Amino acid sequence: MAPINRDQKKAIILNAACEKFANNGYAGTKIADIAKSINLPKANIYYYFDSKETLYRSVLDSFIQPLLMATQPFDEYDHPGAALTDYIKLKIQISKNHPFASRVFANEILHGAPSLPKDIIDQLTQQTSNSTAKLQQWIDRGMMDNINPLHLLFSLWASTQTYADFNWQICLHLKTATISEDDFTDATDTLIKIVLKGCGITAQEAKCV
């Protein structure tokens, strides 16, 4: 018989929980449903996770790492075209690769982040400060138009995350059951085109992700 490792099994439960939390929210999700979706008795879930809250927090936690990675282009490049191009690509990749976790996180923010640990909030705040500082620097050096950096970021977050968060709506209008590879490419290209030109960024030399 396949020797199931404890961490592997926790990961299986975590994945199932992630999808359920994404589809139904925290309060709308029953532990029994998570269990049933992977053919486990409810009590078995409790052998691996202390409580519903712990399980939910673990799901949130699993998304923090990818989330924090995305700002890398702002550190890596000293050119707004390169940085924004890669940033948009990365953020849309996250929507594509973590559709459920993205929605759990979105749901969390939507409701005022009641379960988001303070240290994570601090890290996100710090990152945003760094990114806006970098943008302001580029503006000051005449490398891009005088665009409010924070509101630019808000737009980028919203426009990229929307492909995960409001997946239902996207699929409705794209008349498809799931967003295709091509659609993600279209989304990325369109956004990059609008944002670079819209910010008056000319030469770009992105490395491409």
Added chain:
Amino acid sequence: MAPINRDQKKAIILNAACEKFANNGYAGTKIADIAKSINLPKANIYYYFDSKETLYRSVLDSFIQPLLMATQPFDEYDHPGAALTDYIKLKIQISKNHPFASRVFANEILHGAPSLPKDIIDQLTQQTSNSTAKLQQWIDRGMMDNINPLHLLFSLWASTQTYADFNWQICLHLKTATISEDDFTDATDTLIKIVLKGCGITAQEAKCV
């Protein structure tokens, strides 16, 4: 004693419900909490609304009208600059004026629109078709760059709604308790600037809302 009008009282309950649903989601909201927030006994809520589901549906319903109004600029103008300028202004106004209902609606979409009536979905689909057709027309007439109209709309929706939906996050980074009038102005101006220039739209003659 003040003669309580039935519709007025229903509206009061609806407002209270809207805020609670926005903050806690459908499953996370207790009828007793809605009642307590306006100092009514729970049973009184049930005198005006058959069930929690009915009340929730009514909240959703109340947001459909403002939502459908927003596309007016696409019918009213035959110039992408004018239309997009007013559209962005209108959409951000909605985030400002209906912060709770916006979030209830966002939550509904986030979870795959389980309670959205089919006829509303059809209306939204139809509107989107009209808007993208208009955009395509402007592109064909050389009035703007060849931008994928649907993805442009997705970005506009996301970027404008984010001020209501992810209000917590916006306030966190703006370091404020509530988004100020000036912040909304900044948001609007920034978005309009990026989008018009980003779409290669030159002359604009918006009426301003």
Added chain:
DNA sequence: TAAAAACTTGACCGAAAAGTCAGCTTTTAG
């Protein structure tokens, strides 16, 4: 191979919350 450790689960418990209702008060109609 035996004892300990790890894992599994059906049955149960208690709290929470949706929804009901009988009986009350207030308002309205004639």
Added chain:
DNA sequence: CTAAAAGCTGACTTTTCGGTCAAGTTTTTA
């Protein structure tokens, strides 16, 4: 003025669901 209609609510019922546990089985260890 009175009877009916409308409005109100405390107390109750019912169901659902998070969480527990005792009694197992399987795996590991020595």
